[in-house]
Amino acid sequence: MPGTDRLGRPRCIARPPSGWTGGRPGATADQDRQSWEQWSSPHLHWLIMRRALNPGTPRGSSSYQGRKDGLMGRLNLRPALALVGSLAMLLSCRGQATAHRSAPKHVLPAPTPASSSTAGAAIGSPIDVSVLTGRITFSSGTDDVWVVNANGSGLRRLTTNRHDDFDPAWSPDGTKIAFRSMRDGNNEVYVMNANGSGQHDVSRDPADDWGPAWTSSGKVLWNCARDLGFGFHGCTANADGSGLHVIPNDVYVEYPSGSPDGTRIAFMSQQPGAHGNDPNYDIFVMNVDGSGLRQLTDAPGEDGFPSWSPDGRKIAYSTTRDDCSNSTSPDCRVTGDIGPYQTIYVMNADGSGQHRLSLQMGMFVDWSPDGQYLVFSPGLQVIRPDGTGLAPIPITGTGSDAQFADWGR
Numbered sequence: 001m002p003g004t005d006r007l008g009r010p011r012c013i014a015r016p017p018s019g020w021t022g023g024r025p026g027a028t029a030d031q032d033r034q035s036w037e038q039w040s041s042p043h044l045h046w047l048i049m050r051r052a053l054n055p056g057t058p059r060g061s062s063s064y065q066g067r068k069d070g071l072m073g074r075l076n077l078r079p080a081l082a083l084v085g086s087l088a089m090l091l092s093c094r095g096q097a098t099a100h101r102s103a104p105k106h107v108l109p110a111p112t113p114a115s116s117s118t119a120g121a122a123i124g125s126p127i128d129v130s131v132l133t134g135r136i137t138f139s140s141g142t143d144d145v146w147v148v149n150a151n152g153s154g155l156r157r158l159t160t161n162r163h164d165d166f167d168p169a170w171s172p173d174g175t176k177i178a179f180r181s182m183r184d185g186n187n188e189v190y191v192m193n194a195n196g197s198g199q200h201d202v203s204r205d206p207a208d209d210w211g212p213a214w215t216s217s218g219k220v221l222w223n224c225a226r227d228l229g230f231g232f233h234g235c236t237a238n239a240d241g242s243g244l245h246v247i248p249n250d251v252y253v254e255y256p257s258g259s260p261d262g263t264r265i266a267f268m269s270q271q272p273g274a275h276g277n278d279p280n281y282d283i284f285v286m287n288v289d290g291s292g293l294r295q296l297t298d299a300p301g302e303d304g305f306p307s308w309s310p311d312g313r314k315i316a317y318s319t320t321r322d323d324c325s326n327s328t329s330p331d332c333r334v335t336g337d338i339g340p341y342q343t344i345y346v347m348n349a350d351g352s353g354q355h356r357l358s359l360q361m362g363m364f365v366d367w368s369p370d371g372q373y374l375v376f377s378p379g380l381q382v383i384r385p386d387g388t389g390l391a392p393i394p395i396t397g398t399g400s401d402a403q404f405a406d407w408g409r
Contacts, residue, residue: 126391127373127382134369134409135194136380136393137177138402139166145179147194150368150375150382150407152394158196165190169212170408176239178202178212178220189222191239202241209235211255215288216262219243223254223267234265234290249290254281255305259349260312263288266296268304268317283317285349296351300326301340305364308349310371314385316346318363318376322356331359344376346385357387366407377405 132150139145142164148155159165163183170177174194181190181201187210189203203209207225215221215236224235226246234247234256247253247265256267264285271280281302286293297303301320308315320340324332333341344362347354360383362376373389375382380393380402395402 125389127384127389129382129391129393132368132373132382132393134407135170135174136375136405136407137168137170138377138380138405139168139179140398140401141403142166143401145177145196146398146402147177148380148393148395150393152380155395155398156196158192159199167210167212167404169214169406170194171214171239172216172218174409178214178222178239180210180212189220191220191241200241202237202239203235204241204244208232213255213257215258216260221256221258221265223256231270234267247286247288247290249286249293251284251286251293257306257308257315258288259308260310264292264349266306266308266315268306283315283351294351296347297354299354303345307366307374309367309385310369313349314346315349316344316357316365316367316374318342318365319345321345322359333359333361335361344374344383346374355387357383357385358390360390364404366405368407369409373407375405375407377402380405 130151134150135147135154136150137145137147137158144157144159144161144165145168146155146157158168158177159179159181161181161183163181165179165181165183167180168177169179176191176193178189178191181188184201186206187208188201188205189209189212190199191202192199202220203222203224205224205226207227209222209224211223211232213221218239219236220239221234221236223232224246225232226235231252232254234249234253235244236247237244252269253265253267254269256265258265264287266283266285268281269284271282279302281304282295282299283297283303283306284293284295296315297317297319299319299321301323303317303319303321306315306317320326320342322329322332322343323340324334325340326332333343335341342361342363343359344357344365345354346357357374360381361378362381363378365374365376367374371385373382373384375393378401380395381390382393383390
């Protein structure tokens with residue numbers, strides 16, 4: 001395979017990871033390899049991930065209905081996303097970046113050693129996964145919610161609904177899990193007990209609701225459309241669905257994350273005037289009452305899916321700033337034709353000190369309860385906040401399909 005694509009950028013290929021066990025119990029290595037190759041269509045992966053996770057088209061328009069009805073309604077996401085979601089983690093980039101046919105809208109300079117820990121990710125021994133504590137909940141693509149011990153043992157499936165259940169989040173005390181479900185014909189936020197019992201709708205609205213998280217006081221936090229024709233509010237409610245509160249703010253709120261001290265909310269938001277295939281997401285923070293809005297990132301490309309560290313001093317997030325369409329750095333990456341390459345970054349809670357943890361592909365990130373590690377997906381990968389010790393959490397069967405990882409007690 002040539003080292004660069006038609007634009008002269010380093011080409012990435014999809015490959016199974018070392019020791020990959022595949023997604024089918026009892027399958028031979030050759031059968032799993034064939035399964036991998038069959039589902040390694042980059043076009044399919046990007047279409048599903050981008051269209052399913054980044055709606056950005058006003059309701060009522062023909063293009064919105066095409067997204068909602070065509071993708072969410074007619075396309076069965078579960079087998080497709082469950083199998084191809086892990087491909088992002090396993091892209092192997094070959095070749096060196098060369099000049100683009102057209103310059104990117106914004107140019108990100110090459111990271112300095114002080115602002116990037118890419119090299120550090122390869123320094124030192126991998127994290128000893130066997131000593132990790134706590135539990136990680138995740139979804140296998142969009143095909144149900146699972147939980148596993150952080151050391152990879154004790155895998156258990158929590159939902160068995162025939163519709164899509166995914167994007168889980170632990171409550172602060174570890175007794176409940178909020179998640180996104182499409183069992184009612186639209187996107188709703190549900191809550192269940194940690195063992196999968198007691199599943200119930202919390203958002204209770206015909207408009208779309210997703211991005212579930214929790215406040216430090218134990219309320220469910222999510223982005224809610226409510227009466228908006230475009231975009232989302234931030235909403236909170238008790239775990240039983242009572243006490244609904246819409247946070248008063250005119251800004252677009254998506255995938256909110258509550259600070260550990262309960263005073264602030266970090267979230268991803270589209271820049272004014274952005275829409276459709278170029279939403280231009282950045283990370284913002286506001287007070288829990290909607291005041292004190294502040295923009296934390298303004299890099300080229302998209303920044304999203306923020307996660308507070310347990311001490312409230314840092315925020316982890318994913319970004320496309322290392323994609324070669326946004327960066328002229330020699331170590332920029334591309335995915336071919338499936339959309340921007342995403343990596344995990346960490347910054348201080350005020351937006352300073354933004355630095356990359358690793359050039360490993362990553363989209364969803366969360367901290368360990370003690371703040372010593374981060375887990376990110378696709379797949380379940382663990383790394384230290386300084387970028388060292390990158391290691392996979394081995395899970396037989398579903399682990400290679402893991403998305404939306406969330407680390408609890």
